[in-house]
Amino acid sequence: MSSANTSADRLARLLNLVPYLLARPGIELVEAAGDLGVSERQLREDLELLWVCGLPGYGPGDLIDMSFDGDRVTITYDAGIDRPLRLTPDEATALVVALRMLAETPGVADRDAIHRALTKIEQAAGEIDAPVAVRLPGNDDRLADLRAALERGNALRLSYYSAARDVSSERVVDPMRLLSVSGRSYLEAWCRSAGAVRMFRVDRIDALTELDEPATPPAEAQSGDVAEGVFQPDPDSPTVTLRVGRGGRWITEYYPCESVVEVTPEEWLVSLRVNDLDWARRLVLGLGPQVVVVAPAELAEAVRDSALEALAAYA
Incomplete structure (x- = not known):
């Protein structure tokens, strides 16, 4: 039953359900459920959902x-679902853009099916006046090289810039998949030097070399869940607490926070987990007078020392 309840399976079933019932007025629910490969209970739930589907208005x-x-059930009004879909020029353009974006998305399995659908829609939507070009952010050459390495199943040597530590390093990785999250392209791979799965932003890969050896991620290398974003804080990572002014509140939208408390209309108390206190030091220094470190004391001391060093350079 789990497969019957996935969004994709249920959508396909609902789209087929109306024409199926229209062709079989008065069909018994148990027979329809058997034809559709679901339980009678699931079919009743689908019919309840259909009752709130229809045309705008x-x-x-x-x-x-x-x-x-x-x-027994009979469809008495189909809301026009049995008629061929007619797209307006704006609707056709939006669909073309969406399909071209999907075709550019790393990690998409069946690109041929996307291109076939795209060709049919473009041929049918002759009213589109201007050609539509869609490109995902990132280095197109890098994406092409990474995609080819994945298809060949080879390991890679990367020169990668880590924003968290503000350093570039070289490492050998075993690619697992390419994906796009929040408009950015990432390579998910087993990093041999870290001994763990890591996400690499494609636009931060300075150079790559495809090795003449197969990619061999170990059995414990599992793809992460990116539904809530690419980077989620480790529960064992240290917690940083900051007193943030109005101009620094953007960090609560940009970074996952443990808590946000309004102390005054002008100040918020923000707690977040960080994997690297040195990254937190640079974040605080960049915010300047908009933030005060409340905890930990180690971070406050590191920020003070960095500020004193900067002042000494100007003295």
Whole structure:
């Protein structure tokens, strides 16, 4: 039943359900459930969802309607779902842009299917006046090289800039997948020097060399869940508490926070976990007078020492 409840499976089933029922008025629910490969309970839940689907306006005469006679169901109003879809020029353009963006997204498996659908829509939407060009942010050459290495299954040597430590390093990685999150492209790979799975932003890969050896991520190398963002704080990482002014509140939207408390209308008390206190030191220095370190004391001392060094350089 788990597969029947996935969003993709349910959407496909709902799209097929109306024409199926239209062709079989008065069909028994148990028979329909058997044909569709779901339980009778799941079919009833699908029918309840169909009742709130329909045309914009979503009032009487807009929504799909049906009647029940015991355990038999008949569609009485299909909301036009049996008619071929006619796209306006704006709708066709939006769909073309979305498909081209999907075709550019790293990690997409069946690009041929996307391109076939795109070709059909472009041929049908002759009203589109101007060509549409879509490119994901990042280095196109890098993405092409990474995609090719993934297809060949080879390991890579990367020269990579780490913003957290403000250093560049070389490392050998075993690529696992390419993905796009929040408009940025990433390589997920097993990093041999770290002995763990790491995410590498494609635009921070300064150079790469494909090695003449297969990529061999160990069994414990598991792809991470990026539904909540690429980088999630480690529960064992140290917590940093900052008193933030109005001009520094943007960090609460940019970084995952443990807590945000309004102390006064002008000041918030913000707690967040960091993997590297040196990164936190640079963050605080960059915010300047908009932030005061409350804890830990080690971070406060590091910020003070860096500020004193900077002042001494000007003396």
